[in-house]
Amino acid sequence: VVRYIAIYHESLVISFVFAFLAFLITLKTIPRLKQPFLNAQLSGIDVLKLNKPVLPETLGLPVAIIYLIAMFLFIPIPFISWFGTNDMVALVHEEAPHLGTFPYHKLGEILSAILAIQSMVLLGFADDVLDVRWRYKVWFPAIAGIPLLIFYYTNFGVTYVVTPIQLRPWLGDIVHLGPLYYVYMVSLIIFCTHSINILAGINGIEAGQSLVIALSIIVNDLLFIYNNPDQASVEVHLFSLYFMLPFAGITAALLYYNWYPAQVFVGDTFCYFAGMTIAVVGILGHFPKTLVLFFIPQMFNFLYSCPQLFRFVECPRHRMPRVRQQDSSILLQCSTLTLDYDRKPTGKVGYAMLAFLNALGLLKVSARDANGRILECNNLTLINLVLAYTGPLAENHLTLAILIIQILCSLLAFYIRYSLVKFVY
Ligand code: UD1
Numbered sequence: 001v002v003r004y005i006a007i008y009h010e011s012l013v014i015s016f017v018f019a020f021l022a023f024l025i026t027l028k029t030i031p032r033l034k035q036p037f038l039n040a041q042l043s044g045i046d047v048l049k050l051n052k053p054v055l056p057e058t059l060g061l062p063v064a065i066i067y068l069i070a071m072f073l074f075i076p077i078p079f080i081s082w083f084g085t086n087d088m089v090a091l092v093h094e095e096a097p098h099l100g101t102f103p104y105h106k107l108g109e110i111l112s113a114i115l116a117i118q119s120m121v122l123l124g125f126a127d128d129v130l131d132v133r134w135r136y137k138v139w140f141p142a143i144a145g146i147p148l149l150i151f152y153y154t155n156f157g158v159t160y161v162v163t164p165i166q167l168r169p170w171l172g173d174i175v176h177l178g179p180l181y182y183v184y185m186v187s188l189i190i191f192c193t194h195s196i197n198i199l200a201g202i203n204g205i206e207a208g209q210s211l212v213i214a215l216s217i218i219v220n221d222l223l224f225i226y227n228n229p230d231q232a233s234v235e236v237h238l239f240s241l242y243f244m245l246p247f248a249g250i251t252a253a254l255l256y257y258n259w260y261p262a263q264v265f266v267g268d269t270f271c272y273f274a275g276m277t278i279a280v281v282g283i284l285g286h287f288p289k290t291l292v293l294f295f296i297p298q299m300f301n302f303l304y305s306c307p308q309l310f311r312f313v314e315c316p317r318h319r320m321p322r323v324r325q326q327d328s329s330i331l332l333q334c335s336t337l338t339l340d341y342d343r344k345p346t347g348k349v350g351y352a353m354l355a356f357l358n359a360l361g362l363l364k365v366s367a368r369d370a371n372g373r374i375l376e377c378n379n380l381t382l383i384n385l386v387l388a389y390t391g392p393l394a395e396n397h398l399t400l401a402i403l404i405i406q407i408l409c410s411l412l413a414f415y416i417r418y419s420l421v422k423f424v425y
């Protein structure tokens with residue numbers, strides 16, 4: 001068994017090497033692409049700087065391409081023992097005689113994952129170039145995820161969830177969700193992609209959060225592989241590592257150039273690509289619930305944003321903080337939204353939602369009318385909420401604050417996953 005696992009660990013070492021090479025190539029490539037991207041007018045204004053520089057945008061595209069090339073070249077590696085006649089073939093047959101035929105399902109798994117990620121990159125780029133309306137682009141991840149879901153249907157088809165202990169007397173040990181399980185997976189894909197895209201707007205935040213999530217998944221995989229050496233769980237977590245290691249590599253390089261003061265923007269292409277890669281790994285690695293735990297800040301940001309996203313109150317095109325110059329330093333303060341009670345869309349429901357958030361201490365009200373109604377409050381994003389509590393911050397400190405929250409939430413996720421879980425499952 002040890003020698004059998006050793007074969008797989010060889011591919012793990014190669015995956016590490018691929019990740020490192022992808023990191024280096026990305027580091028070399030991005031500076032060379034700055035001018036061509038500017039020439040092609042793939043650019044955006046860095047609005048949180050005083051001189052409003054124009055930066056190349058959509059650098060997520062070349063980064064995703066480097067990732068895809070790394071994954072294409074990696075495809076044969078886990079199957080290397082099946083090629084030609086060498087000692088490894090003999091070893092595999094000897095130690096695991098049930099593996100008599102080539103594991104086509106494993107190959108299919110990798111191919112469907114890559115196809116989903118690649119489709120997402122294509123649709124993300126379309127969004128960057130064409131600025132597609134929200135009502136259409138919400139569904140992009142679902143479309144890109146179809147190859148993955150079809151693979152899932154034809155290979156595992158597992159559509160039940162294990163019931164929490166407290167609910168077992170009523171629901172039994174497992175609940176069969178049937179087609180609803182596919183709705184659950186599509187929702188997960190849509191959530192992962194868009195939630196990264198809406199926790200955005202300050203230098204380094206999109207790539208930074210993706211890197212923290214990827215590293216959390218990598219740590220979780222390694223914990224599994226070394227604590228739980230039954231072959232099935234080792235295999236799914238190796239699969240996850242093969243995808244996450246190069247992803248962490250390219251994301252780290254992108255973060256280097258996107259960190260304050262940013263030289264490039266990542267674009268929606270990167271946000272979608274990152275969300276899809278992470279979702280694919282969670283679904284095919286059979287850990288969707290753990291995955292959601294690594295998205296606690298994104299989950300909060302999404303729920304907190306709902307009144308604006310679903311237009312119960314006004315949602316401006318950009319909700320990023322506002323710059324202000326204080327003495328010699330340039331600081332960010334929260335941006336606000338103004339309520340106009342005579343005009344739609346601020347209806348009664350929207351006002352009730354804001355009052356509720358205010359009661360929870362999750363709103364900074366900056367103006368009220370004579371009747372005590374809220375006239376102005378912060379835009380409903382995690383970034384603005386942090387600023388509401390801390391007061392004005394420099395942009396890099398704000399990014400760091402959000403990333404520290406992300407890291408603390410990952411630690412909480414590990415605590416829930418490995419300690420509290422025994423009270424529920
Ligand atoms: C999402 C957010 C929006 C936020 C925007 C910032 C929602 C519903 N949408 O929109 O509120 O303002 O992301 O990315 O929450 N930019 C900077 N500095 C940065 C990153 C981006 O100034 O560090 C600006 C640039 O002008 C860039 C633009 O934001 O061109 C990119 O915005 P885009 O990704 O198109 O916005 P959305 O994802 O639609």
Ligand code: MG
Pocket residue numbers: 197200267268271
């Ligand atoms: Mg965006």
